[in-house]
Amino acid sequence: MAMKIRLARGGSKKRPFYRIVAADSRMPRDGRFIEKLGTYNPLLPKDSEERVKMDMERIQYWLDQGAQPTDRIARMLEAAGSRDKAERNNPNKGTPGKKAQERAEEKAAKAAEAAAAPAEEAAAEE
Numbered sequence: 001m002a003m004k005i006r007l008a009r010g011g012s013k014k015r016p017f018y019r020i021v022a023a024d025s026r027m028p029r030d031g032r033f034i035e036k037l038g039t040y041n042p043l044l045p046k047d048s049e050e051r052v053k054m055d056m057e058r059i060q061y062w063l064d065q066g067a068q069p070t071d072r073i074a075r076m077l078e079a080a081g082s083r084d085k086a087e088r089n090n091p092n093k094g095t096p097g098k099k100a101q102e103r104a105e106e107k108a109a110k111a112a113e114a115a116a117a118p119a120e121e122a123a124a125e126e
Contacts, residue, residue: 002026003067005059007040008033017041020054020073022062037062040076052076 011017
């Protein structure tokens with residue numbers, strides 16, 4: 001059985017609340033699960049202790065049994081310090097969009113013209 005540690009959404013419309021659960025990967029996201037391992041409330045401030053609650057002993061048990069954490073749960077475990085930080089690669093994140101690149105090119109061209117103008121004036125005075 002392919003086990004996952006993942007989030008199961010609860011709460012009402014526009015007010016999400018998640019349970020951290022161990023479930024068979026073939027079950028629906030909010031469907032049947034084997035064990036509830038904690039909660040996650042994204043509406044609370046990031047520094048709140050109530051935002052993420054996890055039963056670390058049970059999570060470690062399921063990880064030892066071969067359960068795979070989802071991406072979001074893996075990040076939560078890294079933040080809690082029970083997992084090593086994974087190297088992530090997002091090459092498109094740092095590159096600005098087309099319009100931002102055009103604005104940067106225009107700004108660089110204006111700066112080059114402004115730098116060239118005082119140099120020409122200094123040469124004309126001599």
